[in-house]
Amino acid sequence: MKSLDDLKKIRDAAQRKVTMRGKNEGTRILVGMATCGISAGARPVMNKLVEDIAEKDIPNVTVTPVGCIGECAIEPIVEVLEGEKRTTYCRVDVDVAERIINEHIIGGKVVQDNLIGKYRL
Amino acid sequence: MIERAHVLICSGSMCVSRGAKSLRSEFEEHLTRLGIRDEIKLVNTGCVGLCEQGPFVIIYPEGVFYALVKNKDIKTICEEHLYKGRIVEKLVFDEAMTDEKEIKAFDEIKFYSKQTRVALRNCGLINPDDIEEYIARDGYRGLGKALLEMTPLEVIEEMQASGLRGRGGGGFPTGLKWKFAYQNESDQKFVICNADEGDPGAFMDRALLEGDPHAVLEGLMIAGYAIGADKGYIYVRIEYPTAIEKLKIAISQAKELGLLGKNIFGSGFDFDIEIRLGAGAFVCGEETALIASIEGGRGMSRNKPPFPAAKGLWGKPTIINNVETLANVSAILYIGAKEFAKIGTEKSKGTKVFSLGGNIKNAGLVEVPMGTTLREVIYEIGGGIPQNKQLKAVQTGGPSGGAIPESLLDMPIEYETLVEAGSMMGSGGMVVIDEDNCMVDICRFYLEFTVDESCGKCTPCREGTKKMYEMLEIISSGEGTLEDIDRLEKLAKMVKSSSLCGLGQAAPNPILSMLEHFREEFEAHVVDKRCPGGVCKPLIHLEITKDCIGCTKCATNCPVDCISGSIKQLHEIDTSACIKCGICKNICPVDAIISV
Numbered sequence: 001m002k003s004l005d006d007l008k009k010i011r012d013a014a015q016r017k018v019t020m021r022g023k024n025e026g027t028r029i030l031v032g033m034a035t036c037g038i039s040a041g042a043r044p045v046m047n048k049l050v051e052d053i054a055e056k057d058i059p060n061v062t063v064t065p066v067g068c069i070g071e072c073a074i075e076p077i078v079e080v081l082e083g084e085k086r087t088t089y090c091r092v093d094v095d096v097a098e099r100i101i102n103e104h105i106i107g108g109k110v111v112q113d114n115l116i117g118k119y120r121l
Numbered sequence: 122m123i124e125r126a127h128v129l130i131c132s133g134s135m136c137v138s139r140g141a142k143s144l145r146s147e148f149e150e151h152l153t154r155l156g157i158r159d160e161i162k163l164v165n166t167g168c169v170g171l172c173e174q175g176p177f178v179i180i181y182p183e184g185v186f187y188a189l190v191k192n193k194d195i196k197t198i199c200e201e202h203l204y205k206g207r208i209v210e211k212l213v214f215d216e217a218m219t220d221e222k223e224i225k226a227f228d229e230i231k232f233y234s235k236q237t238r239v240a241l242r243n244c245g246l247i248n249p250d251d252i253e254e255y256i257a258r259d260g261y262r263g264l265g266k267a268l269l270e271m272t273p274l275e276v277i278e279e280m281q282a283s284g285l286r287g288r289g290g291g292g293f294p295t296g297l298k299w300k301f302a303y304q305n306e307s308d309q310k311f312v313i314c315n316a317d318e319g320d321p322g323a324f325m326d327r328a329l330l331e332g333d334p335h336a337v338l339e340g341l342m343i344a345g346y347a348i349g350a351d352k353g354y355i356y357v358r359i360e361y362p363t364a365i366e367k368l369k370i371a372i373s374q375a376k377e378l379g380l381l382g383k384n385i386f387g388s389g390f391d392f393d394i395e396i397r398l399g400a401g402a403f404v405c406g407e408e409t410a411l412i413a414s415i416e417g418g419r420g421m422s423r424n425k426p427p428f429p430a431a432k433g434l435w436g437k438p439t440i441i442n443n444v445e446t447l448a449n450v451s452a453i454l455y456i457g458a459k460e461f462a463k464i465g466t467e468k469s470k471g472t473k474v475f476s477l478g479g480n481i482k483n484a485g486l487v488e489v490p491m492g493t494t495l496r497e498v499i500y501e502i503g504g505g506i507p508q509n510k511q512l513k514a515v516q517t518g519g520p521s522g523g524a525i526p527e528s529l530l531d532m533p534i535e536y537e538t539l540v541e542a543g544s545m546m547g548s549g550g551m552v553v554i555d556e557d558n559c560m561v562d563i564c565r566f567y568l569e570f571t572v573d574e575s576c577g578k579c580t581p582c583r584e585g586t587k588k589m590y591e592m593l594e595i596i597s598s599g600e601g602t603l604e605d606i607d608r609l610e611k612l613a614k615m616v617k618s619s620s621l622c623g624l625g626q627a628a629p630n631p632i633l634s635m636l637e638h639f640r641e642e643f644e645a646h647v648v649d650k651r652c653p654g655g656v657c658k659p660l661i662h663l664e665i666t667k668d669c670i671g672c673t674k675c676a677t678n679c680p681v682d683c684i685s686g687s688i689k690q691l692h693e694i695d696t697s698a699c700i701k702c703g704i705c706k707n708i709c710p711v712d713a714i715i716s717v
């Protein structure tokens with residue numbers, strides 16, 4: 001340890017290790033992971049979301065599996081919670097997951113194609 | 122693979138003794154079986170504070186708080202929560218669930234929301250075996266700031282501005298103590314961390330060392346820099362094997378990163394830390410006895426002055442600070458004296474950690490801002506007294522402290538107010554005493570401890586504690602007189618004023634404070650031959666009231682068969698044969714057995 005900069009480097013690299021613990025006030029992405037969700041392919045979707053967030057180093061976004069959302073027919077379902085705002089996507093596959101990250105989380109624009117309204121009339 | 126969830130497993134001593142040891146391997150097994158081992162990070166942390174409800178598992182990002190977790194629950198947690206995202210409600214800590222069955226996050230639970238965590242800032246949140254997690258939470262920034270941007274004198278001034286006072290019992294201003302050692306010129310100086318923690322029932326320091334050892338190491342290094350010492354010792358009792366292990370790991374990791382050793386941060390400051398084990402004698406927590414013990418001599422106190430800051434270890438200027446004090450030091454350097462001084466009251470700054478125990482629901486470790494009232498600690502954080510019993514007193518300061526009666530519960534916790542109430546802050550033991558306790562008996566408990574622990578060097582303490590103990594025995598047996606109580610008080614005052622060291626000087630405190638607040642209870646023993654708490658065996662008689670439903674439970678369980686009565690009939694105790702074991706009283710389903 002030769003300087004404060006050295007310490008800061010370790011700190012910045014290590015922060016990812018602990019930021020998840022504590023209050024999470026950022027964006028939360030929920031993935032429906034009940035039996036139906038898993039069989040519809042929710043797990044690779046979740047993994048993709050987690051990987052992209054890490055790779056692109058997006059701060060304050062967590063991915064959490066949640067139980068049955070009650071729409072088994074249009075799984076996998078992914079919900080994005082930003083404060084009070086809730087956006088629900090369905091029939092999400094790995095490609096759509098990538099779009100959610102790029103267009104919605106980073107770009108701030110909802111991915112219209114997979115909004116739940118389109119499927120549930 | 123990046124982990125999407127962190128599973129924190131409390132691995133503090135208390136949880137381990139309650140079965141937390143194999144939780145981790147259970148998690149490994151089930152997560153691997155489910156094919157999600159890579160997605161989840163497992164972290165063994167230090168004590169999260171609510172020991173009585175442990176073992177604990179906390180899962181982030183949701184912050185779900187599982188209590189009383191057993192090995193067999195891990196399968197469910199893995200399959201439901203981690204695999205499918207369904208929170209296992211039946212395992213969620215009671216107080217983390219709202220009436221609407223909503224799950225509250227960790228820091229929204231009343232037990233935590235009333236606390237302010239400075240010394241315990243990382244306890245239960247990081248892996249103590251990983252220096253990077255400490256650094257990620259801004260660890261060692263304070264040390265860096267001190268070494269590179271401040272002179273030793275500026276560090277001392279910062280400490281004085283913070284208002285920090287010693288958390289080991291005495292409450293001496295930390296900055297002032299450092300200043301004395303700073304001013305005493307010498308070719309060699311030392312700093313010592315006092316981790317002896319001798320108070321029966323206290324475990325704040327153990328929890329800190331186990332849960333966040335780097336916070337203590339950092340504090341010790343800052344102290345070393347401030348007074349001009351390049352060597353530090355940590356004196357820890359051998360009964361704390363986990364704490365010792367964590368310290369060893371922490372020291373070697375700090376060395377590896379160059380945070381200990383030569384030329385730290387390129388500042389030219391060298392520092393080395395050595396662990397010294399104590400055999401666990403109470404008197405060795407006293408600073409001069411502690412020094413004697415490190416030097417290899419018998420742990421006996423000596424007269425002060427000279428104070429250690431002038432002539433300490435091997436005759437060199439030495440600073441001794443408590444574990445919790447040092448954990449505060451590292452926080453102060455980082456957050457700044459100004460921020461720190463905003464916490465607490467005019468004369469008592471910052472927070473204090475207490476080990477809350479006795480007749481209390483949420484027994485465990487709590488850290489509150491100075492100025493919090495005892496009532497808040499006991500009822501809001503501690504969750505009150507089990508079975509809605511009446512609170513009689515709160516004991517603070519362990520064998521050197523006293524009891525504060527219920528009428529003073531709204532008093533703010535400060536060094537001075539506690540002394541005014543006849544007790545003291547001490548190192549942080551806080552024992553809640555309910556109506557079913559006897560104050561004479563509690564005095565006897567503490568005196569038994571001090572009789573054992575007196576080092577024997579001076580007569581008032583060696584003989585006085587023994588004599589006081591005998592007098593308490595006489596009073597509790599019902600054979601005492603009012604004169605005995607007066608004589609006890611006189612002797613207590615004498616021992617207090619004439620003993621050589623803090624052990625003997627404080628040993629009479631439990632007696633003096635109980636006599637001040639609960640004299641009538643002592644008098645009841647000698648005048649009415651009655652023990653109001655129903656504890657002192659020679660004075661209690663068990664009786665069955667009309668509430669008896671004739672279940673026969675008491676008769677079946679009485680070891681000497683002295684209870685008679687037929688089924689569905691009022692039972693009766695033959696008091697001449699009764700050995701007063703209390704088994705019947707505890708077993709009666711309708712509380713029909715009372716002690717009179």
Ligand SMILES: Cc1cc2nc3c(=O)[nH]c(=O)nc-3n(C[C@H](O)[C@H](O)[C@H](O)COP(=O)(O)O)c2cc1C
Nearest residue numbers: 287288289315318319406407408442443446623624
């Ligand atoms: C009998 C006796 C036992 C003590 N035990 C401890 C102890 O276990 N831990 C501790 O930190 N201080 C203990 N002290 C107080 C120390 O002598 C000393 O005041 C303290 O470690 C100074 O550190 P501080 O200023 O940071 O509180 C004890 C004092 C006496 C008289």
Ligand code: SF4
Nearest residue numbers: 576577579582622625
């Ligand atoms: S007061 Fe007690 S412990 Fe202290 S020196 Fe005297 S005998 Fe020893």
Ligand code: SF4
Nearest residue numbers: 669670672673675709
């Ligand atoms: S246990 Fe209580 S209720 Fe049952 S027989 Fe004994 S006194 Fe009566």
Ligand code: FES
Nearest residue numbers: 131133136168172
């Ligand atoms: S040791 Fe686990 S809560 Fe204290």
Ligand code: FES
Nearest residue numbers: 699700702703705
């Ligand atoms: S022996 Fe009689 S009450 Fe226990």
